[in-house]
Amino acid sequence: MWEEGDFVSKGTLIILSLMSMGSWYILITKLIDQAKIMKQSKETQAKFWKASSIAAGSAQLKEGSPFRFIAETGTKATAHHDGALLEQIDLSTWVTMSIQRAVEKVQSRLQDGLSFLATVGSTAPFIGLFGTVWGIYNALTAIGMSGNASIDKVAGPVGEALIMTAFGLFVAVPAVLGYNWLVRRNKSAMEDVRSFSADVHSVLISGAMSTSEAGRAAGAKKIG
Known part of the structure; x- marks a missing residue:
């Protein structure tokens, strides 16, 4: 088939081969990524919430973990809520926006x-159908030129x-089955991430509010 085909048939075969290899590569790599996230989710539940603070819990998670990325993003948002423009946004909204952006980045990567x-x-x-139509066209053209339209000449x-x-x-x-499978697994992984x-x-908002209230109370005592 390869030796007898013209450049269109060979090109079609090459395109389909590349699409197949690309599909299997993506399917395997995404399954590995999802397995890592699910494993990291279990590790997060086991280690993170036993820490004394968000920063301490983040340090116990692996580099590159989406859970560490989200925790560090939230911590930075809480610590850097300053500037003339940012101060116009209340702390809860600012932290919510920052964490939501981090979650969206994780989802985009998945x-x-x-x-x-x-x-x-x-x-x-x-x-594939195009390749078939083109092949049949060439076959019928060759048969017509030869003048021999017997069934054995046509069937081959x-x-x-x-x-x-x-x-x-x-x-x-x-590709279709892999796509549907990965989408379902992504939903499961993202449920853990969003939770x-x-x-x-x-935790960040309650801690920030407690710190703010303690600061105001200390200031009131000094004034009194």
Whole structure:
């Protein structure tokens, strides 16, 4: 098939092969990333909330952990709520916005590559069908030029052309199944991330308010 095909058939086959390899690469790497996040979620529950503070809990988490990233983002937002413009936003809103941006970055990283799987799943069958149509056209043209239209002369080239459609489906089906599977696993992972971010937000706000109230009380005593 490769030796007898023209540049269009070979190009179609190469495109489908690249799409298949890309799909499997993304599927495997995203599964590894999701497994890491789920493992880090369990470690966070076991270590983070036993620490004396958010900063101490963050230090116990691994570098690159999305949970550490969210905790550090919230801590920085609480500590750097200053400046003429930022002071116009109340602390709770500022911390909420900062943590929400961190969560969105984690979600964006989890979703990297999923659009490629969706594209492969939706286009690979049509690319394979194009290869089949082109192959049948060339086969019928060659048969017409030879003047021999017997069934054995037609069946061989047409059968080879149909392989392209089968190959397109072979590429598309794993991509679609992998996409749906990864989306479901992403939802599960993001539930843990959002739950953690909400808890961190509550702890940071309650701690900041307690510190602020203590400062005002100390100031009132000095004045008195």
